[in-house]
Amino acid sequence: MRKCSLDKLQSVFAAVNEKMPIYLPANGSDGKAVYTKWAEGVELSDSLNTVRSPKDFFFPQTENMMEFKTEGKTIEIIDVRDEKEDFVIFGVRACDVKSFEILDRVFLTDPVDSFYASRREHGIIVAMACTKPSETCFCQTFGIDATEPMGDVSAWKTDKEIFFKANTEKGEAFMKAIEALTEDADTKEVEAQKEATKKILKKLPLAELDTKAFGGGKTSEFFNHPAWAELSESCLGCGTCTFVCPTCQCYDIKDFNTGKGVIRFRCWDSCMYSDFTRMAHGNNRNSQKERFRQRFMHKLVYYPENNEGIFGCVGCGRCLSKCPISMNIVKVMKKIGGETK
Amino acid sequence: MMMEETLIPKIGVITDVRQDTPDIKTFRVVTPEGKKAFDHRPGQCAMLSIPGVGEAMFSITSSPTNTEFMEFSIKKCGCVTEWLHQAEVGQQITIRGPYGNPFPVDEVFAGHNMLFVAGGVGLAPLRSVINYCRHYRDRYGKIDIVYGSRSKDDLLDYKEIIDEWMTDAGVNVHLTIDREQEDWDGHVGFVPNYVKELNFDTENKIAVLCGPPIMIKFTLEGLKALGFKETQVYTTLELRMKCGVGKCGRCNVGSKYVCKDGPVFRLDQLDALPDEY
Numbered sequence: 001m002r003k004c005s006l007d008k009l010q011s012v013f014a015a016v017n018e019k020m021p022i023y024l025p026a027n028g029s030d031g032k033a034v035y036t037k038w039a040e041g042v043e044l045s046d047s048l049n050t051v052r053s054p055k056d057f058f059f060p061q062t063e064n065m066m067e068f069k070t071e072g073k074t075i076e077i078i079d080v081r082d083e084k085e086d087f088v089i090f091g092v093r094a095c096d097v098k099s100f101e102i103l104d105r106v107f108l109t110d111p112v113d114s115f116y117a118s119r120r121e122h123g124i125i126v127a128m129a130c131t132k133p134s135e136t137c138f139c140q141t142f143g144i145d146a147t148e149p150m151g152d153v154s155a156w157k158t159d160k161e162i163f164f165k166a167n168t169e170k171g172e173a174f175m176k177a178i179e180a181l182t183e184d185a186d187t188k189e190v191e192a193q194k195e196a197t198k199k200i201l202k203k204l205p206l207a208e209l210d211t212k213a214f215g216g217g218k219t220s221e222f223f224n225h226p227a228w229a230e231l232s233e234s235c236l237g238c239g240t241c242t243f244v245c246p247t248c249q250c251y252d253i254k255d256f257n258t259g260k261g262v263i264r265f266r267c268w269d270s271c272m273y274s275d276f277t278r279m280a281h282g283n284n285r286n287s288q289k290e291r292f293r294q295r296f297m298h299k300l301v302y303y304p305e306n307n308e309g310i311f312g313c314v315g316c317g318r319c320l321s322k323c324p325i326s327m328n329i330v331k332v333m334k335k336i337g338g339e340t341k
Numbered sequence: 342m343m344m345e346e347t348l349i350p351k352i353g354v355i356t357d358v359r360q361d362t363p364d365i366k367t368f369r370v371v372t373p374e375g376k377k378a379f380d381h382r383p384g385q386c387a388m389l390s391i392p393g394v395g396e397a398m399f400s401i402t403s404s405p406t407n408t409e410f411m412e413f414s415i416k417k418c419g420c421v422t423e424w425l426h427q428a429e430v431g432q433q434i435t436i437r438g439p440y441g442n443p444f445p446v447d448e449v450f451a452g453h454n455m456l457f458v459a460g461g462v463g464l465a466p467l468r469s470v471i472n473y474c475r476h477y478r479d480r481y482g483k484i485d486i487v488y489g490s491r492s493k494d495d496l497l498d499y500k501e502i503i504d505e506w507m508t509d510a511g512v513n514v515h516l517t518i519d520r521e522q523e524d525w526d527g528h529v530g531f532v533p534n535y536v537k538e539l540n541f542d543t544e545n546k547i548a549v550l551c552g553p554p555i556m557i558k559f560t561l562e563g564l565k566a567l568g569f570k571e572t573q574v575y576t577t578l579e580l581r582m583k584c585g586v587g588k589c590g591r592c593n594v595g596s597k598y599v600c601k602d603g604p605v606f607r608l609d610q611l612d613a614l615p616d617e618y
Contacts, residue, residue: 216596251588262392
């Protein structure tokens with residue numbers, strides 16, 4: 001483990017930036033944290049987490065996939081993919097680090113999505129341990145330890161210092177870049193911080209939430225549950241939950257005519273939208289109840305069924321704080337899973 | 342060197358367009374070099390697109406035994422299909438695939454009597470299997486084909502059915518149309534009723550169905566009444582698709598993605614899925 005004083009944090013960013021771009025949560029003009037490319041003067045936010053998840057780094061909200069030139073009856077396909085360069089995402093919370101594994105299982109299984117893979121390969125994740133988890137946090141439910149975030153490098157920030165530990169080869173490269181600014185450290189302070197945070201975690205309002213009712217093979221048990229109607233009744237179908245969610249990965253592929261050619265791009269889509277499954281001959285999810293059910297069944301039953309029991313949620317709490325009607329996966333789990341408290 | 346990307350298609354050229362019915366055309370597609378774009382198995386699908394219009398999934402109606410080209414029977418019903426219906430010979434499109442699980446023609450169907458039941462454009466995916474079975478005729482027992490459509494003019498591949506299927510030894514074709522028509526002396530009535538009337542035996546038989554959902558629903562009831570077990574019946578589904586490889590997230594029924602775990606399902610597999618297709 002290495003450490004440096006917080007006074008040197010800007011120098012750390014500068015040293016990394018010499019080698020590759022570094023992105024970190026910084027407060028925007030509204031005081032909310034957003035991942036920002038570091039430049040001199042950009043300060044690391046003290047916020048617990050960013051408004052949007054860091055999935056953008058590997059699975060951007062929109063990306064061009066290819067271009068077409070058409071002339072008469074002929075078409076030319078232009079591969080617009082370029083070689084990506086290494087970059088660092090600094091300050092990723094444990095929940096979001098786990099979300100990358102969930103996305104990997106979608107995009108990196110055969111056939112590998114080359115757009116995602118090339119970004120993923122070049123991204124170095126510096127994860128930051130939480131010290132002030134909020135009442136919307138429930139990462140523990142999914143077996144995530146907020147005090148021991150994984151990633152290529154794990155980091156712990158105390159009042160005066162920041163500690164780093166490399167977990168992967170990519171992480172070693174990051175450590176090398178900041179070697180001159182850091183010194184060897186023992187784990188005493190980090191361990192003390194972890195213990196303190198764990199005490200807070202245990203007292204969180206959602207600390208007792210568990211997944212035992214859910215998992216693969218539960219489709220017939222939950223699909224026709226009467227509570228879906230009540231739970232989805234107020235859902236506006238706005239899709240906010242899917243956009244802020246670090247694990248939602250549904251996408252659309254669309255064409256845009258630039259006047260000089262056609263760009264085929266991919267963009268985030270949402271199972272909450274009415275046209276998501278609409279076909280020429282009809283729609284197999286006609287009501288918001290069906291669309292709402294799809295989102296939660298996917299995270300709690302379908303995804304684990306296809307992925308060795310791993311759930312499609314990391315308990316980051318973004319949907320809890322952002323849903324305009326205050327509906328969320330926790331309420332669904334409690335109602336459908338049969339917990340009454 | 343960039344890694345291979347399934348979402349980036351190949352160029353295809355339309356080399357023949359056949360008007361089958363007032364709203365269905367069959368397109369023959371090859372690469373610009375005049376070759377088949379890729380190999381496939383019966384029941385598999387391909388993504389076709391026209392840049393600027395969109396991309397959509399279509400079943401490959403030609404048999405894999407045809408090594409020269411692929412055919413797609415396409416009903417005019419949306420943006421992409423309308424555009425395709427205006428396309429002329431020589432028009433380039435894009436093509437990618439093959440996608441989905443095929444019918445288990447060698448693994449399961451071989452050695453069985455076959456019953457094919459199709460309605461309307463639902464014949465398109467079955468034609469691939471039917472012609473595969475006809476090509477390897479000695480591997481299959483008796484073949485019965487029940488095919489129905491709204492009218493005589495709406496029967497797909499009519500010439501091939503009359504000239505080839507009906508003249509094959511051991512192949513029985515049972516055509517039906519929904520309503521009486523002047524120049525039609527064949528059967529009149531809906532497919533599910535006709536299947537019941539024909540009173541097929543179930544011995545060593547596999548039934549393969551494709552058609553509008555309402556036809557599938559009632560035909561399944563009829564087949565069950567005739568004594569068919571769920572493991573003897575196969576069908577093929579279609580839902581909205583974008584990627585074709587189980588990642589874009591929209592064609593799932595429960596935990597199964599129609600594009601990669603389907604489109605072919607055996608009835609007992611289908612019955613295990615939630616009713617959302």
